[in-house]
Amino acid sequence: MLFKKYLSERDNANQEIRFMRLLVAGLTVVVLIEGAAMLRLAGAEKTVLVPPEINRSFWVSGNAVSKEYLEEMAYWYAGLALNVTPVVSDYQNSLFLKYAAPSEYGRLQAEMGARAEFLKKNNAATQFSVRNVTTDEKALKVALSGTLVTWTSDKKAGERNATYLVGFKFMNGRLYVSDFKETSDQNLFGNPAGSQS
Numbered sequence: 001m002l003f004k005k006y007l008s009e010r011d012n013a014n015q016e017i018r019f020m021r022l023l024v025a026g027l028t029v030v031v032l033i034e035g036a037a038m039l040r041l042a043g044a045e046k047t048v049l050v051p052p053e054i055n056r057s058f059w060v061s062g063n064a065v066s067k068e069y070l071e072e073m074a075y076w077y078a079g080l081a082l083n084v085t086p087v088v089s090d091y092q093n094s095l096f097l098k099y100a101a102p103s104e105y106g107r108l109q110a111e112m113g114a115r116a117e118f119l120k121k122n123n124a125a126t127q128f129s130v131r132n133v134t135t136d137e138k139a140l141k142v143a144l145s146g147t148l149v150t151w152t153s154d155k156k157a158g159e160r161n162a163t164y165l166v167g168f169k170f171m172n173g174r175l176y177v178s179d180f181k182e183t184s185d186q187n188l189f190g191n192p193a194g195s196q197s
Contacts, residue, residue: 065170067135074142074166075130077177081112082128082148082164089116101169101176108180125151128162134188140168141179143188165190 080096093112100108119125130146148162165188167179183190 063170064137065140065168065175067137069175070135070137070140070142070168071133073168073175074135074144075133077166077180078128078130078144078164081115081180082126084116084119085125086116086120086123089119096177096180099175099177101171101178103169104178108177111180123153124157127151128164136189139189140170140175141189142166142168143183145185145188161185163188 077096077099080092084092093109093116096112097105097109127149128144128146129149130144132145134143134145135141136143143163143165145161145163148160149156150158163183163185165179165181165183166177169176169178179190181190
């Protein structure tokens with residue numbers, strides 16, 4: 001009787017051990033699958049941004065931004081730099097420079113300052129009307145083509161077709177302006193001769 005009881009307890013213990021081993025193996029497989037899924041999804045989160053005027057939504061992920069976001073931000077920066085009067089130029093320059101890439105801040109500050117001085121010295125104002133937007137998502141560049149009108153006092157001093165490039169750097173989940181310059185319709189992105197993007 002004791003022997004049968006001993007064999008029965010031993011069989012039960014062996015069955016419990018087998019069950020526990022299967023359970024541990026199953027849990028290990030589940031943990032490995034979850035770990036692989038987390039590694040795959042790391043950095044793939046997207047933040048949906050909604051502009052003040054809701055025309056379309058944008059997204060920003062760990063290492064990229066949507067084409068729509070680039071276009072809207074380029075349009076906004078071009079407005080700050082090109083739709084100016086002598087009175088608001090300093091304020092708009094400081095707003096523009098808040099979003100300048102740290103490595104390009106000095107150069108952009110000098111360029112924006114020179115433009116503001118020119119406007120003040122000549123009592124001039126500029127207005128840029130965009131007619132076409134071209135985006136290079138990979139290089140984070142946007143070319144804005146349109147008409148630039150210059151006013152001196154209350155008289156129209158000139159009107160011409162112009163193309164401006166707004167270049168960006170995406171760092172730490174934030175989009176910074178790294179370049180703002182006039183280009184041409186033949187070379188929208190201001191690339192050196194013979195180079196791509």
